[in-house]
Amino acid sequence: MSDQRIVIVGAGPAGLRAAERLVDHGLRPILLDEAPRVGGRIYQQAPEGAGFRRNAKTLYGFEAGKAERLFATHARIRDSIEHRAGAVAFDIADDRLIALIDGERQEIGFDRLVLATGAMDRVMPLPGWTLPGVFTLGAAQIALKHQGCAIGHHVAFLGAGPLLYLAAYQYAKAGVTVAAVVSSASLSSIAGSLPGLAAQPTTTAKGFAYIAKLRSWGIPVIGGARPSRLLGRDTVETLEVLVDGRIRNIDCDAVALGYGLKSETQLAELCGAQFAYDRDQQQWVPEIDAYGRAIGRQGVYLAGDGAGIGGADAAELRGMLAAEAVLQDLGLPRRDEKADAVLKSLQRWRQFRRAMDYGFPFPGVFAKELPDETVLCRCENVTAGEVRSAADQGLREINRVKAATRLGMGRCQGRICGAAGAEVLAARLGVSVDSVGRLRTQPPIKPVPIAALAGADE
């Protein structure tokens, strides 16, 4: 039917729904993902064939049905796709994706590329956050879902957003002591988001149900807090926060930290997609049309949280739409008019998401108050004070600060420190955060053996 080579990166909700739609139109996409099994982070599965037994209800709670439907779709299409599991896509050269698969460098040519690369936790550092025992909120969930482990015995949850309550609920349900759930979002900002949240009443109700449960179990759920530091000798022992101007110490042996999510956009950037600063989400996102076509790069489509945060339900819709765009651009006849309905329901999710962004903002304002000695960049050990000195020496752009201080130059490529680094710089300069620019991505976007870097170019 078509000899077009379609490559999808990411086997989460967006990537799988894109694959499904393409398969249903007789195409055979190649699906790459770093994980051995499909589902992405949100529906991450336990390792296969290792004796893990928990069912979907235990693993995914309210979302079990969605996870099971997605896995059923995968089971239905698995023989019609080429699934390359454990594949680390680390570069793009023209129309070739370069990946490390089973330790070998492979180049995968594409005519159309669907990037469904997902997201990771967005972090605001605080003194002591490099202590062992401090993990991202996503990490806390992965430990539980993927490994049946908790990150500690007495876990404090710190950040903002719906995942904070969900993760704390999952931990408490698994029998772990939740020391406290501490949110930077104030009650008034959450209240202000309620009208928008009404666009998705079921999801909103679930969020409040988690909070109510946590409270009913006697777990302190604190809002409007300002975290000041994490203390501990060899590992984290205390979370110190300011609540209503008073210091409150929370004893814990682990902390799950996260202020919402941040799109994984490195591949989109390398292939030439345009970016714009999104004020609602407070982050740089690739520009796309209504279906997910990348602006600035023909033949590339972006779906799911990798193209701005929309959540797992929206990701499924965005995956379908990206595939729809591929089909349209290939000139293939469309079998149904579902796309219009999908666009409409996506609109409701956008409204909901805007309300979430308003209710649980990234606390960029904390950057200004971070003590100079606070480590921002975990890889290169760059402090807030070093970034401020760079600003004082006249550097006004984040990549120049990177060159001068090494912030974001380490192995994680600024994934962890990028957001906070820009906030610290902007606060020192007294400008808005978008005006300091964004950290540029350099291939390889993930560490790979030197032998894998050499290749066709040699």
Place this chain on the structure above:
Amino acid sequence: MTRIAGLFRRVAERDRRRIAFTLDGEAAEAFEGDTLLTAILLIRDHIRIAEFTEAPRAGFCLMGACQDCWVADADGRPLRACTTTVTEGMSIVTRK
């Protein structure tokens, strides 16, 4: 708060096959399907020592993004602990 043993705590999926591996020359035990990070943090309170500060680190993101959990095998080949599954007889080195 004083810690009892490792950083992590197993809360489910305990009926799995045991696996023997070596951690910095000492015999250690994991469960089949454990990542290296899980296996190490159930025994110890850190994964590695950071290059610049000599301070302990225990990973951070568990999803292959932060690159804060690299260890090595006996031949010095680097392994990302959170995305590597522990296997029978594996020999892991966390210290240079």
